[in-house]
Amino acid sequence: MGSSRKNTVLIVASIAVLALVVGLVAGMQITSPADAASRTAPPDATDVAVPVERRALVNQVVARADASFEGAIDVLIEPGEAGAKAVVTGQVPEAGDQLNEGAAVLEVVGRPVIALEGELPMYRTLSPGMRGPDVLQLEQALSRLGLNPGYIDNVYTGDTARAVAGMYQRIGYAAPPMSPDIEAELDAARQAVREAERMEDAGDVLDEARARLGEAQAQAGTPLPISEVQYFPTLPRRVDDVKVRRGDVLESAPVMTASGADMVLTARINDVSGELIAEGDEAIFDLPRGGTATGTVTDVRDASGSGGYEVSIEPGELTPEQVDALRGSNVRVTIPVASTEGEVLVVPLAALTAGPGGESRIELQDDDGVTTLVRVNVGLSAQGFAEVTPAEGEPRFDAGDLVVVGR
Template sequence: MLTNTVKLRGDATFDDAIELTVAAGELDGAAVVTGAVPDVGATLNALSVALEVAGRPVIVLPGALPAYRTVRAGNSGPDVVQVKEALRASGFDPGSSDTYDAATAAAVAAMYEKAGYAAPAVDSAAASALEAAEGAVAEAAKALAAAQRELAAAAKGPDQARRVELDNAVKEAQRELAAARSAGEPAAIDRAEDAVVLAQTQRDVALAAPDTASEAAAVAAARTELSASQTALETARQAAITPLPANEVQFLPTLPRRVDEVRTERGKTLDGAALVVSGATLSITAEAGSADAKLLRAGQKATVELADGSETDAAVGTVTPQTAKDGDKNKTGARWDVTLALTSPRPQQIEQLRGQSVRVDIPVSATDGKVLVVPAAALSAGPGGETRIEIATGRETRVVPVETGLAAEGLVEISGKITAADRVVVGR
């Protein structure tokens, strides 16, 4: 089998190292490390606790923008967008708005629960305002209930006993009128008739629909006050949602990350960077000429030579042309950057490759099984442009036309009226 292989030199590196520094954030006292100090070589993923400071976690999230403020209710901006994207990428639903709202706060609280810590405390002023708003709603509800009871009582009118009493007064006046008429005394009759009219009028007035305008107005005012209190309560609740302190989150542009250096320990007060982390995935970066680059494609299998001479498998990742800089004599595309990723390296192999310049072999084509090959110098061109070789038979030679195939490492695949036993003339 004949194989055409692109051979390159590449550098084995991790992503650039980053110093992990904890922001001041909401810390009231000294930034004392209380736990969760990782070992060198540990891997940090999204939601990993990189460190515990003053009893609170420093949670790792994906993102390129450093945490520069504590985000609270109503905040917006690129940092809030990044928080939402990081939460969403980590499996939480922060809501669809561009502001830090109740949905975002709920996602943050869920993140802390998954990390094994209580959610950050709400600002004391916001907590006090919420308590006061809840009290105002309770009082407004009581006032409305009292006003509604007064309206209901006023709307009832006189009870049954009062109704009977009023009816009896009319009947009594009518009986006195009848007696006066029987006696035939005009003055007594006039007085009795007036008494009947008065009793009937008093009954009609007492039994008429009661005037509840003032009580109804009191109910409307109480209902308005309750609505305003409920609106204020919702505002207070929004202001009192779970914040995300700047000192309790660490955004890293690529994950996972490998801990290269630990500069602190439990019980120590933080001063400067606590950790140095680099990319956890080793990659090979090589450079190729345009001719080789044209043969390369993402996903092609490759092998990387280790320091001990053994090899490990890899695959081509990207093949991108270099851009010519000002004053650069090389044209854009004359040189290409090639990245490769190791397929399944063992930890010992990663350590061998770390920071090394390595040889990379990338097979780009191969024949299907065994084929006849000759040195490239054995080929010549005929008068009609055909490709031919010269075969030696004793002291005689004869020219035989052939078809060529794959060429690699100075050899060329051929086919035609030739066998493996034939001897070819080279270099004439």
Template structure:
């Protein structure tokens, strides 16, 4: 049927309504350039704020450290000078044993190798009358053990030194080394010679006394005989002294093991009873576990002996260690190894800058923890300053200086519409700064946790 009359009018009306609705929808998505610019225009600038907080501030130095026993050295024993074959006959230590001054490190050919404190190795046998720095070292070692040493102001191995050495051997259950059977024969002969010389001198003196009593006209021959006899006694006594000195205790080079930094821990043993000694029989290191790391000079200036560091065991247990030394780098050295830099106390330093070595000693470790930690690398935190509990703190960026050098913050009073926010400058007293925050104190009660301070615009 053709579209005529009322049907045509209705169709036209429907099309008009649909077009109107479509136009309204499309207009929602068409924005004029002026409107677009208005919508994208930057808002009026206003203050950037941060809240006032109530928190504990702690300034820390952070570093990484290697855990191990310090100063591992291979033990060297001079057994070549002994008369007997250098067979290990006993006293073989177990790994983990700790050597202290006066201990026996090993028994070779039935003779002890005695551990003594000192930096110089035993490079010769020591006996009465000898002098040198090694004698001084021996006297100092004996004195530290409580034995007689003689005059500590001289470097001479004297009678008292020999006596103290003999007492040490006796305490260990060994006889001290002497000059051998030949020197003992010399001593017996010297003692006999003194007795004979005294008898001869007494006889010559008696003959002289009888001649004088008889008022002999000439006693020159008797006098000469008596003088010669007494001189013979003096010579015999001098020889006896030398013979006695020859049988005094000596310290063979192969029976002394001088080690610095005692006590020491046995790390490795390469001999057993019955082996012929050849090369190093064992290695030793420091007896206590230590942690070694490095820090920049800026962080090193914050550290001191006795500070306590926190670190974690491999199983996550919280552990502590005590700083035992902070050592400056040697001239011309440079390293960035093991350093992480600090907290607010300093950074990691300039790349390649010389770094300070920090030694720490772990505290109260179990044997299991020692075994787990040895050879590991741990992260340590060393608090160097801290507030006494929670304090009022703001970001360091909120702090500014007044014309008189006073510290101050800008407190947000009313944000309004941003660009004309109401603020007020308040004078404060700054305290410890750490982790990007600074402690503040003020009589203004509005500076409380939750308040806003301006940190930028």
């Protein structure tokens, strides 16, 4: 009986001890709201610092540009004499061919259509004795070709006629004949002189006959038919598209389109970027089939009606395959507008702050985390970085030193 009571006391005591231990353990697992808040609070703020770097900076304008040949025009050839069939008989170019001054653009009814450079279109057949700006334009073209038209003025003289005949001979065609009326007048004037010379007392008759012959000779010589010259604003030119073939009859429609022989890239750029670009700047552009090529800015002009600027870029040397791939494409163009001379000390733009007087500053951080504000001179800004040097009297710094960019 006493033993049983003793066992019961021991069991109760053991249960009490166990309960106490469980309570203590559970109490350790319970966290008050204040403790929980203190444990989940963010750590004390620290500075975000990055190293000062040494690198070259390049500021550049990036845009899209259309590639084309300059000044495409439609070529409309005068069909010649009214009522005659103007049949294309040869000299038909292909797309990509080059039209040169003094060469045949096309052959119509066995006669060449010769390319010459000039702004004034061919509006009449020219022959000796004629005057006008179209004569002056012709003589200027003949002179460029190395053919001597005599004194370059607005008068079609015998020298002009001989130079025209030489132009035809050079490309393998017979010179155009004089008109039958002029030839007949020349023959009649010569006959009149011969008859007057046989007279015993010719006197005034011979003088009149010789004057008539002089006038006829002044009008004689190789003419230039209206249908055998095609003027272009500039030459050489590149054939873009040919609309006729041998055997076709010319009508009042273009026979081909031709553009400048030189390719040009044309980019539209906004006001801010466009103001940084100048003629002579180098440009780098992507090639459609991979790789890049360089060019030169040749013109910067206001873009009519749309604001901004229109920039023309002349590509450097390209292979024929690259030219064909580039024609008509739209490519990315990069124009460096400023750069540092080699590597300089740079910091991220986020590292720059303004002092009370508007001066630029950076905040350097040492190995112990202590920061120092340093006034700096700021150079070129590009690619998210700015060139910096210590202002006069400020401590020096170098690549690898830490600069604060945020907190």
